[in-house]
Amino acid sequence: MTDASMSVPNTGDLSPDEFRAAAHAAVDWIADYLEHPERHPVKSRVQPGDIRRALPASPPPQGETLDAMLDDFHRTILPGITHWNHPSFFAYFANSASYPGILGELLSAGLNANGMLWVTSPAVTELEQVTLDWLRQMMGMSDGWFGQITDTASVSTFYALAAAREAVGLDIRVRGMAAREDLPRLRVYCSEHAHSSIDKAVIALGLGHENLVKIPADEQFRMRPDALETAMAADVALGYRPMAVVPCIGTTSTTSIDPVPAIVRIAKTFGCWVHVDTAYAGPAAIVPELRYILDGVEGADSVVVNPHKWLFTPMDCSVLYTQRPEALKQAFALLPEYLVTKGQDETVNLMDYGIQLGRRFRSLKLWMILRAFGEEGLAERIRFHCELARDFAGMVHYEGGWELTAPVPLSLVCFRYAPKGASEDEIARLNAAIMERVNAGGLAYLSHTKLNGRYTLRLAIGNIRTDRPHIEQAWHELRAAAAAVMAA
Amino acid sequence: MTDASMSVPNTGDLSPDEFRAAAHAAVDWIADYLEHPERHPVKSRVQPGDIRRALPASPPPQGETLDAMLDDFHRTILPGITHWNHPSFFAYFANSASYPGILGELLSAGLNANGMLWVTSPAVTELEQVTLDWLRQMMGMSDGWFGQITDTASVSTFYALAAAREAVGLDIRVRGMAAREDLPRLRVYCSEHAHSSIDKAVIALGLGHENLVKIPADEQFRMRPDALETAMAADVALGYRPMAVVPCIGTTSTTSIDPVPAIVRIAKTFGCWVHVDTAYAGPAAIVPELRYILDGVEGADSVVVNPHKWLFTPMDCSVLYTQRPEALKQAFALLPEYLVTKGQDETVNLMDYGIQLGRRFRSLKLWMILRAFGEEGLAERIRFHCELARDFAGMVHYEGGWELTAPVPLSLVCFRYAPKGASEDEIARLNAAIMERVNAGGLAYLSHTKLNGRYTLRLAIGNIRTDRPHIEQAWHELRAAAAAVMAA
Numbered sequence: 003m004t005d006a007s008m009s010v011p012n013t014g015d016l017s018p019d020e021f022r023a024a025a026h027a028a029v030d031w032i033a034d035y036l037e038h039p040e041r042h043p044v045k046s047r048v049q050p051g052d053i054r055r056a057l058p059a060s061p062p063p064q065g066e067t068l069d070a071m072l073d074d075f076h077r078t079i080l081p082g083i084t085h086w087n088h089p090s091f092f093a094y095f096a097n098s099a100s101y102p103g104i105l106g107e108l109l110s111a112g113l114n115a116n117g118m119l120w121v122t123s124p125a126v127t128e129l130e131q132v133t134l135d136w137l138r139q140m141m142g143m144s145d146g147w148f149g150q151i152t153d154t155a156s157v158s159t160f161y162a163l164a165a166a167r168e169a170v171g172l173d174i175r176v177r178g179m180a181a182r183e184d185l186p187r188l189r190v191y192c193s194e195h196a197h198s199s200i201d202k203a204v205i206a207l208g209l210g211h212e213n214l215v216k217i218p219a220d221e222q223f224r225m226r227p228d229a230l231e232t233a234m235a236a237d238v239a240l241g242y243r244p245m246a247v248v249p250c251i252g253t254t255s256t257t258s259i260d261p262v263p264a265i266v267r268i269a270k271t272f273g274c275w276v277h278v279d280t281a282y283a284g285p286a287a288i289v290p291e292l293r294y295i296l297d298g299v300e301g302a303d304s305v306v307v308n309p310h311k312w313l314f315t316p317m318d319c320s321v322l323y324t325q326r327p328e329a330l331k332q333a334f335a336l337l338p339e340y341l342v343t344k345g346q347d348e349t350v351n352l353m354d355y356g357i358q359l360g361r362r363f364r365s366l367k368l369w370m371i372l373r374a375f376g377e378e379g380l381a382e383r384i385r386f387h388c389e390l391a392r393d394f395a396g397m398v399h400y401e402g403g404w405e406l407t408a409p410v411p412l413s414l415v416c417f418r419y420a421p422k423g424a425s426e427d428e429i430a431r432l433n434a435a436i437m438e439r440v441n442a443g444g445l446a447y448l449s450h451t452k453l454n455g456r457y458t459l460r461l462a463i464g465n466i467r468t469d470r471p472h473i474e475q476a477w478h479e480l481r482a483a484a485a486a487v488m489a490a
Numbered sequence: 491m492t493d494a495s496m497s498v499p500n501t502g503d504l505s506p507d508e509f510r511a512a513a514h515a516a517v518d519w520i521a522d523y524l525e526h527p528e529r530h531p532v533k534s535r536v537q538p539g540d541i542r543r544a545l546p547a548s549p550p551p552q553g554e555t556l557d558a559m560l561d562d563f564h565r566t567i568l569p570g571i572t573h574w575n576h577p578s579f580f581a582y583f584a585n586s587a588s589y590p591g592i593l594g595e596l597l598s599a600g601l602n603a604n605g606m607l608w609v610t611s612p613a614v615t616e617l618e619q620v621t622l623d624w625l626r627q628m629m630g631m632s633d634g635w636f637g638q639i640t641d642t643a644s645v646s647t648f649y650a651l652a653a654a655r656e657a658v659g660l661d662i663r664v665r666g667m668a669a670r671e672d673l674p675r676l677r678v679y680c681s682e683h684a685h686s687s688i689d690k691a692v693i694a695l696g697l698g699h700e701n702l703v704k705i706p707a708d709e710q711f712r713m714r715p716d717a718l719e720t721a722m723a724a725d726v727a728l729g730y731r732p733m734a735v736v737p738c739i740g741t742t743s744t745t746s747i748d749p750v751p752a753i754v755r756i757a758k759t760f761g762c763w764v765h766v767d768t769a770y771a772g773p774a775a776i777v778p779e780l781r782y783i784l785d786g787v788e789g790a791d792s793v794v795v796n797p798h799k800w801l802f803t804p805m806d807c808s809v810l811y812t813q814r815p816e817a818l819k820q821a822f823a824l825l826p827e828y829l830v831t832k833g834q835d836e837t838v839n840l841m842d843y844g845i846q847l848g849r850r851f852r853s854l855k856l857w858m859i860l861r862a863f864g865e866e867g868l869a870e871r872i873r874f875h876c877e878l879a880r881d882f883a884g885m886v887h888y889e890g891g892w893e894l895t896a897p898v899p900l901s902l903v904c905f906r907y908a909p910k911g912a913s914e915d916e917i918a919r920l921n922a923a924i925m926e927r928v929n930a931g932g933l934a935y936l937s938h939t940k941l942n943g944r945y946t947l948r949l950a951i952g953n954i955r956t957d958r959p960h961i962e963q964a965w966h967e968l969r970a971a972a973a974a975v976m977a978a
Contacts, residue, residue: 010874015862016589025593026514028600048612061624061628066861080613081613083603094828100503101506102503104509105512108599111804112587115573124538124541125541129567137549156847160845174696178667178696180667180670180673180676180696182668187668188666198847208662208695254828255827317602318848318850340582340742344926357694358645359687360585362804372549373550451828470497
């Protein structure tokens with residue numbers, strides 16, 4: 003053992019001063035970037051493999067300079083970014099980073115606290131609980147909801163359905179589901195417009211995709227309670243066991259709102275867990291006149307809402323609320339000796355409510371956002387997005403050759419170009435071409451869906467930087483693209 | 491609709507200049523903090539409820555000033571942090587944030603890209619693939635491993651076992667596990683020292699906790715291949731189906747290393763998936779003379795390694811490698827219309843390999859770390875940690891009344907105070923009291939475990955800032971605590 007090995011090696015890592023300089027430069031770059039994200043094309047123009055090929059195939063044996071790295075960041079990585087921060091990002095659902103959120107993320111990265119147990123950073127657990135209780139109040143939900151942060155809605159829903167599976171009372175936790183004569187098929191119900199995360203949770207839990215029953219929707223894309231009731235009764239008649247119903251408030255394709263009060267009533271008749279998926283739309287309940295969207299949720303067992311969608315929180319931050327935290331613990335809690343701590347029973351230990359053990363300090367950014375904007379500041383922005391959506395819907399509605407394909411209850415507009423006499427196939431081809439042209443132009447980015455087989459464009463508004471001119475520009479781009487596609 | 495509502499609201503959010511000022515101040519604070527994390531007690535001294543009570547019970551109706559928030563951060567939040575960045579954090583396994591990692595996290599938060607599909611930010615997918623291929627090479631693993639980043643080892647292991655379940659070939663994805671006559675019990679095997687994440691994955695997948703078979707370990711806490719073979723044969727004789735074996739390289743309690751080559755041979759005889767849990771120890775394979783720890787891994791189907799443990803990467807960043815990515819896709823891939831994109835088949839879309847859809851840009855921080863340190867810089871640090879552990883073990887070994895309780899193959903030392911003639915119960919009580927006293931002192935933070943019922947302290951070295959004096963100080967604290975406890 004040489005002397006040189008006897009103190010902490012210093013090659014490679016930055017000095018504190020180098021870190022300071024680099025991080026200050028990064029802050030300035032981010033501030034510049036966010037003042038004008040529209041300098042970049044919304045959708046990246048690189049081709050598959052471009053970035054991979056631009057980077058060395060092997061790692062560096064020795065440390066490299068920060069300059070080399072940052073140079074690559076700007077020259078190679080940045081062109082490969084599709085800019086979710088761009089005010090004209092209208093695809094999927096928006097995901098935009100507000101300043102207070104970025105600040106919170108920076109402080110979290112510096113602290114690097116891990117809240118797996120209360121004791122391993124009490125602030126992580128307690129601030130998460132306080133912040134989620136604030137959000138609950140902002141959304142007008144009743145007392146008695148226990149909140150936890152997960153990374154994505156897919157995981158929140160997976161946890162909720164895991165709790166539902168255990169709540170059936172057949173000790174699946176210990177005995178499992180295979181090779182049991184006492185276990186009926188367990189059935190889960192959602193609308194035909196439910197998100198694929200429900201499918202994935204059902205598959206992962208070993209329930210079987212064929213046991214996820216997709217209930218038909220009405221002409222406004224909302225789950226039909228009568229069809230739900232019929233399906234559940236038919237299942238019971240076959241000896242199956244209804245386990246959970248997952249209504250959605252704000253479906254992905256159209257932001258339709260399933261009739262939660264009626265669904266809860268039916269589900270309760272069958273002794274089912276109700277998990278409400280309002281990952282996108284939930285924050286709209288902060289707006290007093292939109293609070294009605296959560297009607298009936300007080301009868302549900304769990305709810306997922308994603309601050310990293312419509313609450314301007316940097317990825318990732320999903321929230322799972324439940325009125326039955328004990329059911330989650332029953333599904334997941336496990337205490338190996340190496341995680342035993344004194345006084346453990348007196349505190350919430352968030353590792354008990356899911357499979358993840360490590361837990362980064364994600365509540366800090368959300369807490370800073372709730373405080374910086376306040377309830378009214380958030381409501382204003384969400385209200386404004388809904389106004390923009392109505393305005394855009396108006397433009398489409400009054401323009402010859404274009405049509406709306408779904409109601410606009412929130413901030414998503416479903417629409418398409420449908421020139422007179424065009425067949426469904428032709429319309430699909432035209433709109434795919436229009437979308438591709440607009441997206442390639444770099445001034446707006448949209449995505450699509452199909453509604454009862456009808457190809458439909460989606461303009462989803464939710465970015466904190468989106469203003470009226472961005473909507474007008476998107477509309478201009480769309481009409482220009484339609485003209486070009488028709489002329490081609 | 492009023493005119494005022496016609497442009498983007500500006501209450502609440504920071505102005506670009508306010509953001510600049512606040513983020514620069516945050517950078518300076520982080521730099522100061524990381525130069526001297528030892529100014530803080532390692533383990534937070536707050537009591538349960540202290541932080542919650544110090545914060546308002548309701549959210550602010552209007553936005554608040556940044557100063558108010560940052561004041562609360564320093565006054566209320568910071569005392570509630572247990573400092574994982576503190577060089578004397580020796581509990582669990584270390585989790586420390588290096589400067590390049592924090593820089594990467596800051597840039598990621600600013601970009602806020604979501605790599606759910608290749609097209610939604612090609613750089614997110616391609617940099618993840620390149621970076622994980624670099625890490626694979628650094629660890630000396632063969633070609634042909636597909637890597638993806640998840641948040642925690644628990645999720646990586648859950649995905650691996652989900653793939654293993656599907657690879658059994660009984661179409662559990664579609665048909666599920668309940669009410670099937672053709673489905674035997676599916677059995678998973680791990681050592682009695684395996685991490686609780688294996689238990690949680692087995693439970694979540696609906697396999698049943700009783701179908702996780704804990705194989706006895708030898709006197710060095712390594713899974714016994716003979717016992718594994720016997721258990722698997724006994725299960726087959728009962729009509730059960732061995733599904734997966736999960737050896738661990740670097741167990742949580744002692745960092746013992748299961749004999750992977752022998753385990754792989756046996757598992758393959760039974761047609762089992764082999765998932766290697768090396769969440770903590772994997773990076774040690776970057777050190778040439780420690781590369782042997784991964785012997786046999788080339789025969790495994792999947793491996794989990796956590797850069798957010800021993801690679802100085804801010805939380806969270808776990809990596810799941812697999813030689814059978816198609817099995818993961820078979821378990822998870824699903825393509826709803828709203829996620830269809832042109833040319834999708836020509837690119838990797840990371841949403842296909844797990845349940846999470848949203849994916850933040852986590853590879854950026856890891857890429858910056860691999861580049862800043864280089865292979866040799868990382869190897870130096872890990873080697874140094876192992877040297878410190880051996881030195882600490884030496885101090886314990888030669889001190890009367892103290893004993894080592896496990897071998898020290900890597901950077902964790904298991905030890906205890908065991909004065910002559912003391913019973914096991916007395917030793918447990920004494921060491922719990924010693925640990926509590928040391929942890930309360932604020933100068934070092936340790937955790938414990940039990941080995942064959944014997945209470946044991948753990949000193950885990952892996953923090954990038956840990957130097958020789960911190961080890962010496964911990965040893966001083968421990969002996970002083972032992973003296974005080976004996977005198978009491």
